[in-house]
Amino acid sequence: MSIEINKQKCVGCGKCRDVCPGTLIALDENKRAYIKYPRDCWGCTSCLKECPVQAIRFYLGADMGGTGSRMHTLKRGELLDWIIEFPDGGITTVTVDTKESNKY
Ligand code: SF4
Ligand code: SF4
Structure with missing residues (x-):
């Protein structure tokens, strides 16, 4: 599993770096994010959800039935859109109400 970061879109906020539980993301000398250790990404999707400009895409590999699809997210208040782009x-x-999904 891994992600792709679009440096053209990245605004250097550092949120993806700060939230990654594996410390896999860094900012380069131009304050643009990149993934240092793509093979170590286990697909928690935290970075996608934090990025304010939708600069991060998550690869949905064949093991997940993705066959080359990519996914990103869009927050709309309490709603979270999971957007899957097919080849x-x-x-x-797929839209999720985060208030409902966090109920136990
Ligand atoms: S999906 Fe999770 S583990 Fe992978 S880079 Fe993003 S925050 Fe880190
Ligand atoms: S969260 Fe998005 S905008 Fe912020 S540093 Fe990461 S990729 Fe760039």
């Missing part, structure tokens, strides 16, 4: 250009969005 053929198709897009699917």
